[in-house]
Amino acid sequence: MFELRRLRLLHELSLRGTLAAVAEALSYSPSTVSQQLAQLEKDAGVPLLVADGRRVRLTGHGEHLAAHAAHALELDERVRGELESLQTAGAPVRIAAMQTAAQSLLAPALSLLAEREPALPVVVSEAPPESGLFELAARRFDLVVAEQYPGHTREHRSRIDHDTLGADPIRLALPSHDSADGLAALRDRAWVLEPEGTAARQWAVQQCRAAGFEPTVRFEVSDLTAHVRLIAAGHAVGMLPDLVWADESPRVRLVDLPGSPSREIFTATRSSSVSRPAIRAVRDALRDAFAARAG
Structure with a gap:
């Protein structure tokens, strides 16, 4: 019989690609991961891993068993969810929230809970949406609060359930003394944007290109509160979602973008967790907190 703990290690290796990454994610030593996978290989009776330089990769048998491991982990989660519904208290719900959701939604949602x-x-x-959604698939988190920018789609991950919380308007953010009336007037300004590779950065650059220019990105910062400070101090212009303000008044001048775009805010969980009472309760609280803020 296959031990579920070892099957999870194989599943993690199929996602993360290296024994070191699996060890770091699960707080094991690399030697422990290697030993457990070697035992799984003995249990399977076929080679699961093959050396590839200084790394290892899955064999065809390994990939096949890793796919079955994902199904076994999903079934285990479904069963635990059904048992949880019969208990007064269950396992903690591990939430990953992007920065603006952590600042604006978590406190009121936790108060409702x-x-x-x-x-x-x-x-x-x-956690930023990119890593949060990856770690959700890898079972480090149970629920993720993330974003989807208009016209941009995120990598499709199987067996992940999405639930929309609502729309979050995105606006140009200028120093309070800046009289610019639109995007085209900012072609010669210094910009602050999120790091390359993020959906927010890709979307913002596309808006500038549609207006006929390439933004001069002088500041590349993931923390949106730093964006606000740089813009308010007159060092840059940028694009900010309304959630960044939480309960405070904007400290910059906001100008609507063409078409009044909004990003979609959503929660994501594994399909095998959708029926967990705890997951439903957290999702309901987040949805109500977002509705109260939007209303």
Whole structure:
């Protein structure tokens, strides 16, 4: 019989690509991961890994068993969810939230949960959508709060369920003394944008190109509160979503973009977790917190 813990290691290796990355993600030593996978290989009776330079890769048998491992982990999660529904308190819900959601939505959502489900434990980490969604598939998190920019689609991951919270308007952000009336007037300004490779950066650059120029990115920062400070101090211009303001008044001048675009805010969980009462409770609280803010 295959041990589920070893099957998870194989599944993690299929996602992360290296034994070191698996060890770091699961807080094991690389030697422990290697030993456990060697035992799994003995249990399987066929080669699962093959040396590839200084790394290893899955054989055809390994890929086949890794696919079955994903199904086994999903079934295990479904069963645990059904058992959880019969208990007064279950395992903690591990949440990953992007920065603006962590600042604007988590506190009111957790207050709602404290009223509705006082025994429900929640563990929260701040994570950008790209890594949060990856780690959701890898089972480090149970629920992710992420974003989708208009016209941009994220990598499709099988067995992940999305639920839309609502739309978050995106606007030009200028120093308060800046009288520019639109995007085209900012072609010669210094810009602050999120790092390359993020959906926010790709989308913002596309807006500038549609207006006929390539933005001069002087500041590449992931922390949107730093964007606000740089813009308010007159060092840059940028594009900011409304969620960044949380409960405070904007400290910059906001100008609508053409077409009044919004990003979609959504929660994601594994399909095998959708029926978990704890997941439903957290999703409901986040949805109500977003609706209260939007209203």
